[in-house]
Amino acid sequence: MPELPQDHPPVLRVAIDVPLYRLFDYAAPEAVDPDSLKPGLRLAVPFGSTQKTAYLVGVEEASELSRKQLKPVARILDHKPLLAPDDLRLLHWAARYYHHPLGEVFAAAFPVGLRQGKAALLDLPIRYALTDAGRAFDPAGLQRAPKQKQLLETLQSSPNGVNAEQLSAAVENWRPALKPLAAKGLVKIDDSIIPPDAALPLIKGTPIECNPDQAVAITEVCDGLGRFGVFLLEGVTGSGKTEVYMQIIRQVLERGQQVLVLLPEITLTPQLENRFRQRFAVNIAVSHSKLTDAQRQTAWLSMQQGACSILLGTRSALFTPLPRPGLIILDEEHDTSFKQQEGFRFSARDVAIVRGKLLNIPVVLGSATPSLESLYNAQSGRYRWLQLPNRAGNASAPRVRLLDIRNKALHEGISAALLAEIRQTLDKNEQVLLFLNRRGFAPTLICHDCGWVARCVHCDANLVIHFREQKLRCHHCAGEQPVVKSCPSCTGGNLRPLGLGTERVEQVLPELFPGKTVVRLDRDTTQRKGSLENYLRQINEGQADIILGTQMLAKGHHFPNVTLVAILDTDSGLYSIDFHAAEKLAQMIVQVIGRAGREDKLGTVILQTRHPEHPLLTTLIREGYNGFARQALDERKAAELPPFSYQALLRVQASDAFRPKAFLEEVKKLAVMLQAGETLILGPVAAPMAKRAGLYRYQLLLQDANRQTLQQLLDSLTPAIDKIKKEKHLRWSLDVDPVDLY
Numbered sequence: 001m002p003e004l005p006q007d008h009p010p011v012l013r014v015a016i017d018v019p020l021y022r023l024f025d026y027a028a029p030e031a032v033d034p035d036s037l038k039p040g041l042r043l044a045v046p047f048g049s050t051q052k053t054a055y056l057v058g059v060e061e062a063s064e065l066s067r068k069q070l071k072p073v074a075r076i077l078d079h080k081p082l083l084a085p086d087d088l089r090l091l092h093w094a095a096r097y098y099h100h101p102l103g104e105v106f107a108a109a110f111p112v113g114l115r116q117g118k119a120a121l122l123d124l125p126i127r128y129a130l131t132d133a134g135r136a137f138d139p140a141g142l143q144r145a146p147k148q149k150q151l152l153e154t155l156q157s158s159p160n161g162v163n164a165e166q167l168s169a170a171v172e173n174w175r176p177a178l179k180p181l182a183a184k185g186l187v188k189i190d191d192s193i194i195p196p197d198a199a200l201p202l203i204k205g206t207p208i209e210c211n212p213d214q215a216v217a218i219t220e221v222c223d224g225l226g227r228f229g230v231f232l233l234e235g236v237t238g239s240g241k242t243e244v245y246m247q248i249i250r251q252v253l254e255r256g257q258q259v260l261v262l263l264p265e266i267t268l269t270p271q272l273e274n275r276f277r278q279r280f281a282v283n284i285a286v287s288h289s290k291l292t293d294a295q296r297q298t299a300w301l302s303m304q305q306g307a308c309s310i311l312l313g314t315r316s317a318l319f320t321p322l323p324r325p326g327l328i329i330l331d332e333e334h335d336t337s338f339k340q341q342e343g344f345r346f347s348a349r350d351v352a353i354v355r356g357k358l359l360n361i362p363v364v365l366g367s368a369t370p371s372l373e374s375l376y377n378a379q380s381g382r383y384r385w386l387q388l389p390n391r392a393g394n395a396s397a398p399r400v401r402l403l404d405i406r407n408k409a410l411h412e413g414i415s416a417a418l419l420a421e422i423r424q425t426l427d428k429n430e431q432v433l434l435f436l437n438r439r440g441f442a443p444t445l446i447c448h449d450c451g452w453v454a455r456c457v458h459c460d461a462n463l464v465i466h467f468r469e470q471k472l473r474c475h476h477c478a479g480e481q482p483v484v485k486s487c488p489s490c491t492g493g494n495l496r497p498l499g500l501g502t503e504r505v506e507q508v509l510p511e512l513f514p515g516k517t518v519v520r521l522d523r524d525t526t527q528r529k530g531s532l533e534n535y536l537r538q539i540n541e542g543q544a545d546i547i548l549g550t551q552m553l554a555k556g557h558h559f560p561n562v563t564l565v566a567i568l569d570t571d572s573g574l575y576s577i578d579f580h581a582a583e584k585l586a587q588m589i590v591q592v593i594g595r596a597g598r599e600d601k602l603g604t605v606i607l608q609t610r611h612p613e614h615p616l617l618t619t620l621i622r623e624g625y626n627g628f629a630r631q632a633l634d635e636r637k638a639a640e641l642p643p644f645s646y647q648a649l650l651r652v653q654a655s656d657a658f659r660p661k662a663f664l665e666e667v668k669k670l671a672v673m674l675q676a677g678e679t680l681i682l683g684p685v686a687a688p689m690a691k692r693a694g695l696y697r698y699q700l701l702l703q704d705a706n707r708q709t710l711q712q713l714l715d716s717l718t719p720a721i722d723k724i725k726k727e728k729h730l731r732w733s734l735d736v737d738p739v740d741l742y
Contacts, residue, residue: 010034011063012073014043014054017107017115021722024054025063027070034059040081040088044074044117053077053117055106082120082304083109086358087321093358094351097711098736099718100344108344109319111297122301126189128178129161134186147177155187157204159281169274169533202253204281208243208392217386218247224362224384225252225326230353232333232378233366235388236397237594238558241366242272243392245329246279248364249310253282257326258303259310262318262348264335266290267526267552270533272331273312280310287313287320290529315340315348318355325359328352332555333365333374334587339739347737349374368594369587369625372633376643398565398596398603400621404612412508413500413568418606419512425564426516426545430601433547434505435554435592436568439522440475441467441504442497445483452489458694465497466524467504477693500569506548513546521549554591563603565596570609574616577688578741579641582616583632589617590625642737646707648714649738650721651687653695654730660684660698663732666724667700667717674716677709688741701741 009028016024026045028037041056051074063070083091087109095105107115114120134155142149154170155162167174181187210218221231221244235241249259263269266288276284285299285308302308304321311320315338330338330349338348349365356363365374365383378385391397405415413436414422422432442465445454454463456474463472465483473480486493497504506520519535526532538544539559547553547562573585589607597603609617619628637644650667652660664684671681680703687697704710714734721732 010037011060011070012037012043012056013058013060014045015057015101015103015106016045016047016052016054017103018047018052019101019104021101021719023057023102025060025065025070026054027067027072028059029073029076032076036079038081039085040083042077042082042114042117044077046071046074053107053115055103056081057102077117078120082114083321084323086355087319089358090319090351090355093354094344094346098344098346099714099734100346104344108316108346111300112293113297114300118297120301120304122298122305122307127161127163128155128167128187128189130155131185131188133184134181134188137186145177145180147171147174148181151177152181152186166277169270169277202281203250204279207247207250207279208240210240210243210247211390211392213388213390214240214244214247214392217244217388220384220386221248221362221364222251225255226360227362228357228360229362230356230377230383231362231364231386232370232374232383233364233386233388234370234375234378235366235368236391237368237591238391239368239388240392241331241368241388242275244388245331245364245366246276248327249280249329252326253280253309255326257324258306258308258322259327259329260303260317260320260322260325260352261310261312261329261331262338262352263312263314264332264337265552265555266314267532268331268555268557269312269314271536271557276310276312282309283307284310284312287311287317289314289316318348318352322359325361327361327364328356329364329366331366334367334369334371335555336584336739339737341740345733345735345738347739350737369590370629372583372629372636373643375629376633396597396602398593398605400593400605400607402570402612402617402621403606403608404610405608406610411512412505413608414505414508414512415608418566418608421564421566421604421606422513422546425604426513428563430563431539431542431545431547431559431561433549433553433559433562433565433592433595434568435549435565436500436502436505437550437572437588438499438501438569439503439524439550440464440473440501441507442499442501444498445472446496446498447487447490447492448494448496449492450487450490452487454484458691460689460691464501467497467507476689502548502550505568509546509548516545517543518546518548519544521547521553523550523552526552551588553595554588555594557595559595561601562595563597563601564606565592565603566606566608567592568608570607570617571611574611574614579636579639580739580741586616586620586625586628586632589620640703640705645703645705646710647736647738648702648710649735649741650700650702650732651697651735652684652699652730652732653692653697654727655695656727656730657696659727659730660696661686663724663726663730664698664700667721667732670720670724671700671702671713671717674720675713677704677706677713679704679710679713699741 009030012026012028013023037059039056043054044051045054091105095102139149139152151171151174252259269288273286285302287296287299300320303311306323333349340346353363377383408415425432444462445465454472456463458479459474459476461476464475466473470483471480472483502520502522509518593605596605652663654660661684683700684698687699
């Protein structure tokens with residue numbers, strides 16, 4: 001940068017977390033060394049009547065504003081940038097590709113505390129470690145104190161010490177046992193920071209011996225370490241994908257590098273975390289929305305400062321800085337939870353691939369049911385396709401059959417044939433898993449006299465009955481009211497629940513199977529902290545006979561004693577206006593099927609349906625997921641739908657019923673005028689749920705066979721949309737590569 005006069009400090013161009021497609025100029029503090037002003041620094045700046053955290057994007061000699069108009073930066077928050085140049089390049093790419101304000105994209109890369117301007121100080125949790133006497137002590141001497149024995153064994157398997165969170169995951173109610181161990185001089189508090197290269201040995205225990213398919217996958221990825229490549233690891237459920245991950249990770253750790261592992265669901269994190277902690281002696285960070293802001297900030301800084309070697313996280317952990325990047329893994333890559341549905345609508349899968357390319361490291365996408373986009377990329381040679389077609393160990397694929405329930409009497413959704421299968425399974429002391437992807441007691445409350453239905457006043461949706469709480473609740477806006485006792489329309493008292501939810505099925509199971517323990521897993525039963533872990537422990541220790549739940553049961557969980565799996569309502573997803581629906585249903589069915597017979601006992605899967613001849617179901621049963629995927633890709637190609645074209649969805653919502661459509665009509669005129677190619681412009685039309693949370697919703701779909709042509713149109717259209725005069729409460733958003741046309 002050229003030498004500037006002392007009375008002309010440099011102009012700092014910054015991004016601020018506001019929904020505006022522009023950057024802001026400020027005057028640098030006079031006393032600051034210009035060479036210390038690096039992109040990525042956090043700054044505190046005056047903004048309107050308040051002060052905000054800003055992110056330095058560039059240092060300029062001049063501004064469109066006069067020097068008198070430039071406000072000075074209040075203070076510089078960091079001595080050096082918290083983000084590396086590759087991190088900054090990724091954020092700039094994401095803002096361009098998703099056409100989202102750069103300030104909001106920058107903010108998404110930081111945990112809440114750092115967004116608020118807090119100091120980037122790593123507050124490591126207290127670690128407990130063994131003394132020399134504790135390392136030499138034989139746990140057999142604590143037979144009369146089993147909790148102390150378990151705690152000592154846990155510490156002896158962790159030479160670098162264990163923090164409270166890790167101990168809680170390994171030993172229930174460990175604190176009372178710690179005091180006597182400390183009094184005996186066997187345990188101490190370790191407040192030293194472990195440097196990354198001191199976490200040796202890297203591995204605890206012995207890795208599982210792999211089958212030939214696993215060995216090929218491990219070799220392929222490990223041969224690609226140190227350079228960019230995308231590997232699609234397609235493995236049937238129970239094929240040992242996690243073991244493949246862990247053996248690849250071991251080699252990355254031996255190179256002194258860090259690993260980012262992304263998971264779609266919080267529910268999968270405790271199980272995988274336990275497996276990783278049992279295998280690896282390195283520091284492992286965890287980041288997901290159930291943790292406190294402080295915990296997530298500690299995880300972020302632990303990786304950013306190199307104090308941790310592995311990060312297990314959900315979608316938002318993608319942007320965590322890695323000073324020694326070696327590998328990115330996305331487990332269950334097909335899951336739509338990897339797509340942010342509000343605000344900055346990025347796909348963690350797609351951005352992870354771009355990040356891998358920028359960092360020149362491999363990216364592994366794992367799934368039993370890969371997305372059609374990933375399968376297409378693998379078939380086209382863009383991704384290296386690795387397949388695990390067989391279950392690991394002695395496990396065999398379960399027997400799957402369709403159960404026609406037309407004209408059959410159902411006991412709260414359960415047919416007589418299924419009841420008999422459940423009884424036979426329970427008589428063998430084996431577990432049963434019942435899947436119903438609908439929580440609550442019933443999805444509808446209807447008057448049997450006049451046909452009145454309880455509807456949400458804010459949404460185009462029925463209110464769901466929650467029987468135990470005696471509430472009618474909207475699952476879209478969270479509005480609720482007490483269950484009504486008489487019909488508001490005809491004043492009659494003949495109100496009946498219509499349809500099934502998990503709460504309703506749970507209520508009848510103890511009557512059908514007296515003396516058997518039922519565990520229900522859905523969002524309503526797992527809200528309290530630690531409840532999910534307790535339920536999973538109960539299931540794995542054989543203290544549950546029947547497991548009932550929603551989609552949180554469908555993937556990733558390993559229940560060795562579950563030999564019967566039943567989907568109570570297979571038909572609920574068969575008919576939808578969204579072309580993604582068939583793919584999602586097929587994936588869900590295959591994932592649920594995968595919960596059965598995962599050890600040496602043969603599993604059985606029953607799909608209750610009123611459409612046993614439906615082509616999706618028959619193809620899945622006869623040809624498996626790959627057979628379905630071949631047909632689905634052929635249909636997508638014929639219809640010129642993704643992955644054979646590219647889409648962007650403009651959504652608009654407002655409190656006025658007519659303004660969203662009028663606004664999108666203006667946008668459509670602009671799009672027609674600005675397009676250079678043959679972009680298909682469809683709409684505007686009302687969203688499938690036209691009213692939600694009191695707002696009326698419309699959408700406009702842009703589709704093009706050429707990604708670059710679509711992006712060029714969006715480059716011109718996005719700033720033009722922002723200039724259209726609109727009413728105060730109208731909001732619009734752009735979703736590039738949408739996964740839901742809702």
